[in-house]
Amino acid sequence: xxxxRAGIFVLVLFLCCVVPSLATVYTVGxxxxxxxxxxxxxxxxxxxxxVGDSLLFNYPSGHTVDEVSASDYQSCTAGxxxxxxxxxxxxxxxxxxxxxxxxxxxxxxxSGGMKLAVTVAAAGGGGGGSTTPSSGTTTPSSGTTTxxxxxxxxxxxxxxxGTTSHPSASETLSPFIPLLISGVAAIFYFFVIx
Numbered sequence: 001x002x003x004x005r006a007g008i009f010v011l012v013l014f015l016c017c018v019v020p021s022l023a024t025v026y027t028v029g030x031x032x033x034x035x036x037x038x039x040x041x042x043x044x045x046x047x048x049x050x051v052g053d054s055l056l057f058n059y060p061s062g063h064t065v066d067e068v069s070a071s072d073y074q075s076c077t078a079g080x081x082x083x084x085x086x087x088x089x090x091x092x093x094x095x096x097x098x099x100x101x102x103x104x105x106x107x108x109x110x111s112g113g114m115k116l117a118v119t120v121a122a123a124g125g126g127g128g129g130s131t132t133p134s135s136g137t138t139t140p141s142s143g144t145t146t147x148x149x150x151x152x153x154x155x156x157x158x159x160x161x162g163t164t165s166h167p168s169a170s171e172t173l174s175p176f177i178p179l180l181i182s183g184v185a186a187i188f189y190f191f192v193i194x
Contacts, residue, residue, distance in 0.1 A: 023050075023052040023053050023054065024049075024050070024053045024054075025053070025054045025055075025056055025091075026047060026049070026053065026054070026055050026056065027056045027058065028040070028043065028055050028056065028057045028058075028116060029043055029057075029058075030043065033057070033058040033059050034057040034058060034059035034063055034065060034090075034104065034114065035059060035060075035063070035114070036109060036112050036113065036114060037113065038113065038114075039113065040113070040114075040115065040116040041117075043116075044116065044117070044118055047118075048121065049094055049118045049119065049120045049121065050094070050120065050121050050122075051094060051095065051096065051097055051120055051121070051122055052093075052094065052095075053093075053094045053120070054091050054092060054093050054094065055091070055092045055094065055102075055116075055118070056089070056090070056091050057089070057090040057091075057092070057102075058088070058089055059088055059089075059090075059104075060088065061086075061088065062106060063086070063104050063106055063109065063114070064084055064085065064086045064104055064105040064106060065084070065085050065086075065090040065092070065102055065104070066078070066081035066082075066083070066084045066102065066103050066104070066105045067081060067082045067083045067084075067092065067100060067101065067102055068080065068081055068082060068101050068102070068103050069082070069101065070099070070101055072101070072103070073101035073102075073103060073115060073117060076103060076110035076111045076115065078103070078105045078107070078110070079105070081105060084105060094118070094120045096120065097120050097121060097122040098119070098120060099117055099118070099119045099120070100117070100118050100119075100120060101115070101116075101117050102115065102116045102117075102118075103115045103116075
């Protein structure tokens with residue numbers, strides 16, 4: 001009986017560790033990627049970004065992904081990037097809560113629409129907010145990232161349960177999960193099976 005209780009304890013412990021380690025990877029622009037002619041405000045509408053999530057930017061040569069300040073985002077000023085990448089496949093980990101601003105540093109691309117602002121909620125905060133592109137201010141919302149644009153049908157899909165799924169989002173597990181699973185399996189074997 002004691003081995004059975006130990007096995008149940010290990011199983012509950014495992015479940016408590018796995019759930020918080022889920023993170024979402026968002027592919028910016030979905031299949032269009034990071035390119036001219038995409039409305040990134042519309043793309044971000046309805047998505048909830050949390051600390052631990054990632055943004056995946058896919059783009060051809062001639063573009064960059066620059067994380068910039070709010071003022072550089074508003075004015076589309078290039079050359080003052082906090083971080084910059086031109087590899088063609090850039091993953092940005094959202095490590096801090098608040099609004100993060102991204103632009104393409106190629107001449108004329110930001111003013112042509114290659115700019116994205118995302119509001120990131122604290123871990124477990126389940127929130128987000130809306131960033132007003134003209135003023136750079138952040139307004140709290142009820143758990144979603146919003147913008148003034150209307151989402152397009154191929155950006156979001158409403159399911160019969162009323163929740164919204166996004167083709168650009170995917171759930172990923174933390175890299176320590178295989179170690180955790182191995183440890184739980186060993187403890188389970190020791191207390192329950194042997």
